Amino acid sequence: MLQVLGRPNSVNVQKVMWCLAELGLTADRSDIGGAFGGNDAADYLGMNPNGKIPTLIDGDYVLWESNAIVRYLCDQYRAGHWYPDTAQQLGHANQWMDWYQTALHRPMTTLFWQLIRTSPEQRDQAAVDSAIKECAGFWKMLDHHLADRDYILGDHLSMADIPLGCAAYRWHSMNFERPGLPALKNWWTRISERPAYQTHVMLPLT
Template identity: 45%
Template sequence: MLTLWGRANSSNVQKIIWACAEIGLSFDRIDLGGPFGGLDDPTYLAMNPNGRIPTIKDGDVVLWESNAILRYLAARHPQPLLLPATLAARGVVDQWLDWQMVSLGIGLRDVMQTRSQAGSPAAQAAETQVAGQFTLLDARLAGSTHVAGDDFTIADIAAGISAHRWLALPIDRPALPALSRWYTGLRARPAFAAVAALPTR
């Protein structure tokens, strides 16, 4: 059985919970990080020297970095198809996964970290930056059913978790109709129920 380390309100842990639900994969989850601590435990650091969550163990395979875990799970469980077969289509999935991690995810982290100073220049700058990234995604989704093309992939899981968190924040947001249409579709997926009720903070 797969083991997943990480607290359930972590966005990066929620990506893995959602992917497992899409695949129909059972797992044991061990709370770690935030109020649970344990990130500097030598046993944990031996698995994940970066001292962050999530980490998974699947048989002899130990992996950290949430988007790498998404790629692994999708490749290991080819049904349902969460990662396209052709190199070109996989490249598009990778492109959006890397964008989610570096541009969207970091921007969203800055929004979360400045929430206690709402209205401050730092908070406003973080909100403007991340709104720009979601506007970019909205433009993409205006011409594409899903993030990486016609089909639902792990790129939708990564970006969808970020959107789920952003849309739950009590902040001003631009109207993004294509993003709204896409997010409504994600929420309607049966597997989304695995994360819908989890706290986003």
């Protein structure tokens, strides 16, 4: 039985849970991290010395870092085109997954923490405005990429859509004025029709 350690409202846990469901896999998920704690316990740190969630346990194999887990699951338990079919498609999938992690994730995290986890009285409006501007620039890049394709790699979903797809829910669900990015919105609408995405990603923002 696959095991996922991590609370369900973490965007990084959501990537893994959505991926598992799309591959037709089930996993036993435990609430670790945030208010649940446990990620600083010695047994957890023995598996994941980074002390963050998620951690995947697959038999005697342990893996952490959400994008690495998504890549592993798609490769190990292949279904559909979730793991890219060619080295060149794999290159593009990794490009967009790494881009999310190194570019978009930081300002999206600022926005999420400021708008969802900070009271209006404590909110730093300058940080919010700056994060919206930075995120909008990145989402515009993706909007441009999606102008002539349904999904990140073309006409089918792949692991490349997973990290950005999770972030797109947050981008479209938080309360602020977004620039009109029609290709991005259409891609996100297509993804939001998927039951696995609805179950594991479209959760209340907390």
